[in-house]
Amino acid sequence: MNSEVSLRQITFMYLFISISTILRQVPEALARDAGRSGYLSPIWSIIATVPLTAIVILLIKSYPGLSFYEIMSHLLGKILAKILIFLYLIWILLALIAKVTAYSLTMQFTLMPKTKSDFFMAVMIILVFYALIRGIKTIFRFSELTLGTVLILFAIMFICALTRIRGDYLLPVSTIKLKSTIIASKYVIAVGGNIIIALFFADKLGISVAKEQIRKLWFGLLAFTLLAFVITFFTFGISGTSLTESLPFPFYITVKSISFFNIFERFEVLVTLVCILSDFAAICIFAILLMRCFTWLFDLEDCNSLYTPLAMIVFYLTYFISSTQFEFNFLYRYVIVNLNLIFQYAVPFILALLCLAKRKKLKKQF
Amino acid sequence: MIYIFSFTIIYTLIRQREKLLSKKRNLILYLFLSVIGITLGVVYLMNPYIPSITTVMERYMK
Numbered sequence: 001m002n003s004e005v006s007l008r009q010i011t012f013m014y015l016f017i018s019i020s021t022i023l024r025q026v027p028e029a030l031a032r033d034a035g036r037s038g039y040l041s042p043i044w045s046i047i048a049t050v051p052l053t054a055i056v057i058l059l060i061k062s063y064p065g066l067s068f069y070e071i072m073s074h075l076l077g078k079i080l081a082k083i084l085i086f087l088y089l090i091w092i093l094l095a096l097i098a099k100v101t102a103y104s105l106t107m108q109f110t111l112m113p114k115t116k117s118d119f120f121m122a123v124m125i126i127l128v129f130y131a132l133i134r135g136i137k138t139i140f141r142f143s144e145l146t147l148g149t150v151l152i153l154f155a156i157m158f159i160c161a162l163t164r165i166r167g168d169y170l171l172p173v174s175t176i177k178l179k180s181t182i183i184a185s186k187y188v189i190a191v192g193g194n195i196i197i198a199l200f201f202a203d204k205l206g207i208s209v210a211k212e213q214i215r216k217l218w219f220g221l222l223a224f225t226l227l228a229f230v231i232t233f234f235t236f237g238i239s240g241t242s243l244t245e246s247l248p249f250p251f252y253i254t255v256k257s258i259s260f261f262n263i264f265e266r267f268e269v270l271v272t273l274v275c276i277l278s279d280f281a282a283i284c285i286f287a288i289l290l291m292r293c294f295t296w297l298f299d300l301e302d303c304n305s306l307y308t309p310l311a312m313i314v315f316y317l318t319y320f321i322s323s324t325q326f327e328f329n330f331l332y333r334y335v336i337v338n339l340n341l342i343f344q345y346a347v348p349f350i351l352a353l354l355c356l357a358k359r360k361k362l363k364k365q366f
Numbered sequence: 367m368i369y370i371f372s373f374t375i376i377y378t379l380i381r382q383r384e385k386l387l388s389k390k391r392n393l394i395l396y397l398f399l400s401v402i403g404i405t406l407g408v409v410y411l412m413n414p415y416i417p418s419i420t421t422v423m424e425r426y427m428k
Contacts, residue, residue, distance in 0.1 A: 299391075302385065303377055305382045308371070308374050312375070312406070313422060320416070
């Protein structure tokens with residue numbers, strides 16, 4: 001079947017769409033809120049991401065073959081489920097707009113500072129349209145194929161950067177900063193929560209999900225935590241905390257000083273490329289999630305015709321919501337992160353509690 | 367951009383008229399979203415330097 005996806009593909013997608021945020025926002029936010037010890041925050045994030053993964057698995061296993069909306073309807077009733085789906089729709093729309101803004105700002109910061117953002121957005125809209133016409137599976141396959149190359153590239157970069165790390169930028173780590181590193185981990189948690197995309201595609205996973213597939217989800221979480229830790233560690237170790245907290249894209253500046261035995265240099269172009277690809281996949285996925293929310297909310301059968309008006313709304317809302325780097329930083333710090341915590345953690349947590357309470361009834365049904 | 371988007375909206379409406387007209391809900395939703403999009407476009411065309419929502423939020427939160 002063309003529309004079916006596996007948990008393995010979802011895991012790859014989760015990792016791939018998280019990369020751009022880990023590279024751009026996470027090091028800067030951790031440096032600002034936790035200082036020199038901030039690179040430890042990704043480790044604390046597992047306190048929240050592990051239970052979330054367990055919740056996702058519990059819901060998928062308890063309601064095999066059902067969509068996120070159907071799971072909500074079972075647990076909360078149809079009216080509450082519709083209200084929640086509407087709220088999810090607003091959140092996804094905002095996340096999509098933020099992603100488009102972040103992408104155009106990255107392009108302006110790194111490659112084309114004199115080009116207007118509407119050009120970048122128009123190009124992205126055309127690319128996303130093309131990808132969406134080809135179907136969900138194409139986008140999942142794209143991230144599946146690209147992620148391996150990206151991870152190898154990062155591995156090479158990190159090996160090359162080992163000699164550049166300065167111990168005095170990373171040590172000493174004081175226990176006084178422990179509390180702030182734990183609080184700052186919310187920035188990593190807000191990205192790690194992307195794993196709930198598995199719930200949005202729960203109906204595409206089939207009736208039975210093998211243990212091996214579930215293991216892939218845990219592997220994805222482990223890889224995410226490791227990636228977030230390593231990227232923050234290298235950014236802090238090479239650029240230092242004060243520079244990291246004052247830059248919109250600190251990892252880009254960090255890799256400028258890396259070279260591969262003086263043979264290969266200018267890795268920053270590759271980092272920009274990785275960011276663009278990751279943003280592209282994320283925009284595609286958010287567009288699909290938005291469409292799924294519309295389908296569930298209005299009981300639509302096919303909503304491909306809605307792509308055009310929605311693209312127009314997203315395009316203009318990027319100007320009305322945030323257009324400069326300062327505005328985007330504020331939006332991300334105070335709105336996006338907190339909304340992510342609510343929709344990625346609080347709501348699934350409530351659903352999991354209800355699911356556990358109704359478990360006996362469920363066993364009889366499924 | 368507003369002209370390109372408007373043209374695309376009309377083109378999609380003509381191209382997918384059968385699908386859109388088959389159910390009242392589809393057409394209403396399509397028209398509703400199109401009107402929102404065009405309104406946003408017209409507002410932006412009239413005043414491109416309108417303060418963003420984040421700027422307003424920032425002003426009130428500080």
